Amino acid sequence: MSEMLDCDVLVVGAGPTGMTLGLLSARNGLRTIVIDKAEDIYPLPRAAHIDHEIMRIFQELGVADEVAASSRTAERYDFLTAQGDVLLRFEGTNRLGPGGWPASNMIHQPSIEALLREAAAPQKHLELHRRWSWESCVVAAGRVASSIATPDGVRDIRSRFLIGADGARSPVRTAMKIDVDDLGFDEQWLVIDVLVRDQERLPKANLQICDPLRPTTCVLMGSGRHRWEFMLKPGETAEQMLDDGVIADLLKPWRVEGAVSLERKAVYRFHARVAKAWRAGPILLAGDAAHLMPPFAGQGLCSGLRDAANLAWKLKAVCGGSDEGLLDTYQSEREPQVRSIIMLAMMMGRTVCITDPVAARARDEQMLAARADGTSSDGALPGPPLGVGRVMPDCPLAGSYFPQPVSATGERFDNVLGSGAWLIAQSLTDGDDASADLQMIALDDLRLAPFRGALEAWLAKSGKPAVLIRPDRYVFGTGTPSLLARAWRSPLSARQVATERRFH
Numbered sequence: 001m002s003e004m005l006d007c008d009v010l011v012v013g014a015g016p017t018g019m020t021l022g023l024l025s026a027r028n029g030l031r032t033i034v035i036d037k038a039e040d041i042y043p044l045p046r047a048a049h050i051d052h053e054i055m056r057i058f059q060e061l062g063v064a065d066e067v068a069a070s071s072r073t074a075e076r077y078d079f080l081t082a083q084g085d086v087l088l089r090f091e092g093t094n095r096l097g098p099g100g101w102p103a104s105n106m107i108h109q110p111s112i113e114a115l116l117r118e119a120a121a122p123q124k125h126l127e128l129h130r131r132w133s134w135e136s137c138v139v140a141a142g143r144v145a146s147s148i149a150t151p152d153g154v155r156d157i158r159s160r161f162l163i164g165a166d167g168a169r170s171p172v173r174t175a176m177k178i179d180v181d182d183l184g185f186d187e188q189w190l191v192i193d194v195l196v197r198d199q200e201r202l203p204k205a206n207l208q209i210c211d212p213l214r215p216t217t218c219v220l221m222g223s224g225r226h227r228w229e230f231m232l233k234p235g236e237t238a239e240q241m242l243d244d245g246v247i248a249d250l251l252k253p254w255r256v257e258g259a260v261s262l263e264r265k266a267v268y269r270f271h272a273r274v275a276k277a278w279r280a281g282p283i284l285l286a287g288d289a290a291h292l293m294p295p296f297a298g299q300g301l302c303s304g305l306r307d308a309a310n311l312a313w314k315l316k317a318v319c320g321g322s323d324e325g326l327l328d329t330y331q332s333e334r335e336p337q338v339r340s341i342i343m344l345a346m347m348m349g350r351t352v353c354i355t356d357p358v359a360a361r362a363r364d365e366q367m368l369a370a371r372a373d374g375t376s377s378d379g380a381l382p383g384p385p386l387g388v389g390r391v392m393p394d395c396p397l398a399g400s401y402f403p404q405p406v407s408a409t410g411e412r413f414d415n416v417l418g419s420g421a422w423l424i425a426q427s428l429t430d431g432d433d434a435s436a437d438l439q440m441i442a443l444d445d446l447r448l449a450p451f452r453g454a455l456e457a458w459l460a461k462s463g464k465p466a467v468l469i470r471p472d473r474y475v476f477g478t479g480t481p482s483l484l485a486r487a488w489r490s491p492l493s494a495r496q497v498a499t500e501r502r503f504h
Helices: 016-027 052-061 064-069 109-120 171-175 244-254 300-319 324-352 357-372 413-417 446-462 481-489
Strands: 007-012 032-036 049-051 076-081 086-091 104-106 126-130 133-140 143-150 153-164 180-196 206-210 216-220 225-231 260-275 283-285 422-425 439-442 466-469 475-479
Touching: 007 016, 007 143, 007 300, 016 032, 016 052, 016 109, 016 126, 016 300, 049 052, 049 300, 052 064, 052 104, 052 300, 052 413, 064 109, 076 324, 076 357, 086 357, 109 126, 133 171, 153 171, 153 300, 171 283, 180 244, 180 324, 206 324, 206 357, 225 244, 244 260, 260 324, 300 324, 413 446, 422 446, 422 481, 446 466, 466 481, 475 481
Parallel strands: 007 032, 007 153, 032 126, 076 206, 153 283, 422 439
Antiparallel strands: 049 104, 076 086, 133 143, 143 153, 180 225, 180 260, 206 216, 216 225, 422 466, 466 475
């Protein structure tokens, strides 16, 4: 690394995605600078949900217990008719998911952002600068020189990589002239966040009310809060809907007067969009800068943090000498996942947003009949696998998510092995050598004793003697230990790199 560089990674945007990426990069030993144009954390709630996979990422960062303490869980997520009949039900959202934490966690975003910034303070490889606004950059010889407006004047930062985690209007994406694919979802909703005085008077489940007269969302939140969302009808304006009298009328059927007090009211447009390129040489996009989705699946924030986890270990590898083509696998792996989740969220949204009474009646009849005959889509929300990328070709389990076992005493597996890539095998020979980038562990290792049953069961189901798990906890591949280790350390194959390299 040239001594002329100020940092390895410059992250624009100190929201949850940017801070998570900054923390992961710094913990990987990369010199990292995170900047944000705001003075402080935005004080009002935005995202309301994270899943078990995101809690596992927070576990790696050492903040999961604190996040859990301020979060709430619900037993189910119901789609109801205007009369209260169940059209669709996702159950068990309070039980442990594959990531070793509750499947669904209702959060208070400012509290999480505060925890991430507290975690950043002791990181010797991480700098966080507020009121620093990214303006432009020049790329030369694979390096980035960014111009930053600061309270003390313009500052130039030279970095090997620049990450735009700077939101839906992303100045970084705009400067790179990266187009966006609009997937055709555009709805206006009024969002109401309240502080709760009497929790017993509020619903205990997350709800979508599929009422053609006024589609409505009602969900739990963390830190003593609750949220309602009301779809705007044709002809209604944001100014009208933000009137306190209108809000009081909308909440009246819920009978919560005196149990809650208004904290925030805002009208949002829900969109579904994906950036057509997530990488332009040493510049990459993450979070809302790369993709937007309607909130009905609760996966907007989750998707940004998955970006961070996917990208962080690849940046470390490239800074350590790996082929930069590894960064092309970021979009090729993540975009199919994101698009799958967006399609699910749009399906949910279009189910809820039907305002024609005849069409709504037909929907109700069809979905109620499906529940009656057992063909409904009830169950847990799916977790799609990675797309083509840095996974072992022709391995059926490659790209799937590796679950985190939890012991009978509540100990979590990741805390035992730590960060990095793992190779877990039924047995190892003297020729199976670990290295700096790969920890190799046999099932008879005493550290694995509390988790041995779960690990043995996973390997037995795979039909292979070993599994190699990437640092982001997705499966690289299964097979013999020697085969996996060679494949992991081998150069990228053509099938592991995105087929189209834009901006190169």
